[in-house]
Amino acid sequence: MARFTLPRDLYHGKGALENLKSLKGKKAVIVVGGGAMKRNGFLQQAEDYLKAAGMETMIIDGVEPDPSVTTVMNGAQKMLEFEPDWIVAMGGGSPIDAAKAMWIKYEYPECTFEDMCKVFGIPELRKKAQFCAIPSTSGTATEVTAFSIITDYDKGIKYPIADFEITPDVAIVDPALAETMPQKLTAHTGMDAITHAVEAYVSTANCDYTDPLALHAIKMIQADLVKSYNGDMECRARMHNAQCLAGMAFSNALLGIVHSMAHKTGAAFEKYGAHIIHGAANAMYLPKVIAFNAKDETAAKRYGVIADEMGLGGATTEEKVKNLIAYLRKMNDDLNIPHCIKNYGADSYPTEQGFVPEEVFLEKLPEIAKNAIGDACTGSNPRQPSQEEMEKLLKCCYYDTEVDF
Numbered sequence: 001m002a003r004f005t006l007p008r009d010l011y012h013g014k015g016a017l018e019n020l021k022s023l024k025g026k027k028a029v030i031v032v033g034g035g036a037m038k039r040n041g042f043l044q045q046a047e048d049y050l051k052a053a054g055m056e057t058m059i060i061d062g063v064e065p066d067p068s069v070t071t072v073m074n075g076a077q078k079m080l081e082f083e084p085d086w087i088v089a090m091g092g093g094s095p096i097d098a099a100k101a102m103w104i105k106y107e108y109p110e111c112t113f114e115d116m117c118k119v120f121g122i123p124e125l126r127k128k129a130q131f132c133a134i135p136s137t138s139g140t141a142t143e144v145t146a147f148s149i150i151t152d153y154d155k156g157i158k159y160p161i162a163d164f165e166i167t168p169d170v171a172i173v174d175p176a177l178a179e180t181m182p183q184k185l186t187a188h189t190g191m192d193a194i195t196h197a198v199e200a201y202v203s204t205a206n207c208d209y210t211d212p213l214a215l216h217a218i219k220m221i222q223a224d225l226v227k228s229y230n231g232d233m234e235c236r237a238r239m240h241n242a243q244c245l246a247g248m249a250f251s252n253a254l255l256g257i258v259h260s261m262a263h264k265t266g267a268a269f270e271k272y273g274a275h276i277i278h279g280a281a282n283a284m285y286l287p288k289v290i291a292f293n294a295k296d297e298t299a300a301k302r303y304g305v306i307a308d309e310m311g312l313g314g315a316t317t318e319e320k321v322k323n324l325i326a327y328l329r330k331m332n333d334d335l336n337i338p339h340c341i342k343n344y345g346a347d348s349y350p351t352e353q354g355f356v357p358e359e360v361f362l363e364k365l366p367e368i369a370k371n372a373i374g375d376a377c378t379g380s381n382p383r384q385p386s387q388e389e390m391e392k393l394l395k396c397c398y399y400d401t402e403v404d405f
């Protein structure tokens with residue numbers, strides 16, 4: 001028996017933001033990030049539409065990229081004071097994810113962060129508020145997913161909160177919001193999206209409901225991502241839909257160890273200059289994980305189907321898997337994303353010597369591998385890695401060496 005859950009309503013297409021007018025309630029809190037929504041006028045528009053719907057509004061702004069537990073707790077406190085019946089989260093994955101976690105704390109003030117992290121253990125929400133999500137990046141698809149990723153900076157670890165309770169009630173997928181994305185953000189979020197679709201397709205929880213969404217998203221991203229990166233706004237608009245379809249797939253089919261590794265490396269090297277940005281981490285690790293997972297016969301066949309759908313050629317499954325890996329690596333080149341952590345520069349562009357020193361990586365490796373194995377995304381990966389295999393795989397992701405085990 002399985003469950004397939006999506007938002008009750010999804011508005012899409014240019015101008016879809018206006019559908020905020022149709023929300024029914026008294027008070028709406030709007031949660032946004034660092035200022036992109038304000039600068040580009042979308043925050044004002046959202047406020048105006050909510051006011052037109054007869055609602056009083058309050059803004060929680062300044063949610064940082066890869067939001068912290070502290071940000072979540074502070075935001076929830078503001079919600080407890082304001083008592084909204086709608087939470088409208090607008091921006092990239094970070095403010096929307098933070099708002100989802102604030103929502104839990106708002107409905108259950110006694111709930112701790114540890115409680116939230118119990119997979120599929122969130123109590124029933126919507127006693128106080130409903131949730132509307134409006135993405136401005138084309139990647140995380142958090143507007144349709146049952147996930148929220150919050151970082152514990154004391155531990156340097158990202159924790160996924162996972163429960164269909166936090167799947168939003170309404171998603172507004174308006175491509176106008178994504179038009180202002182700079183190139184680097186377009187590249188990273190786009191590679192996040194294709195990783196979602198590929199991991200969902202080979203996940204052990206894949207099903208007839210998720211497969212078509214994943215495959216269609218992959219083909220759209222293949223056609224549109226690099227063009228969107230190079231400034232084609234029609235392709236940018238299609239990418240906004242494609243990433244959302246990928247989200248519908250992975251929210252229900254779950255993910256795999258590319259995400260486990262990205263979650264556990266993202267903030268691990270914080271002291272050495274920068275995050276490894278989520279989408280860039282996925283882009284670097286995906287080809288390595290495909291090679292690792294392809295030792296599992298079922299997964300290999302499924303990668304073969306992906307390669308066929310993408311028209312990559314190859315006579316045998318092995319050839320198809322190789323072609324898929326080569327294609328994804330070429331996408332990284334086209335998008336100016338490095339192939340490995342060693343070459344990951346502080347600005348996230350490829351460089352000879354990146355910001356993570358080899359000795360630091362090796363020292364932290366056993367711990368990162370252990371944490372990655374324990375990540376919520378590992379359970380649905382088609383091949384379960386041992387500690388030794390995970391360490392070897394992470395080394396391949398550091399040095400860009402071949403996965404032959």
Ligand SMILES: NC(=O)c1ccc[n+]([C@@H]2O[C@H](COP(=O)([O-])OP(=O)(O)OC[C@H]3O[C@@H](n4cnc5c(N)ncnc54)[C@H](O)[C@@H]3O)[C@@H](O)[C@H]2O)c1
Pocket residue numbers: 033034035036064065066067091092093094095097136137138139140141142145146147148149158177178179180181182185189192278279
């Ligand atoms: N919940 C999920 O299902 C899920 C899935 C994948 C990733 N994530 C998480 O989402 C986060 C990443 O989200 P993201 O990649 O969307 O980026 P983000 O929300 O962290 O934003 C990155 C930067 O882009 C800016 N920005 C956002 N939209 C913009 C626009 N339209 N124009 C110009 N600038 C803009 C933001 O202000 C910010 O500075 C990570 O924490 C990741 O772990 C969540």
Ligand SMILES: [Zn+2]
Pocket residue numbers: 140192196259278282
């Ligand atoms: Zn992701």
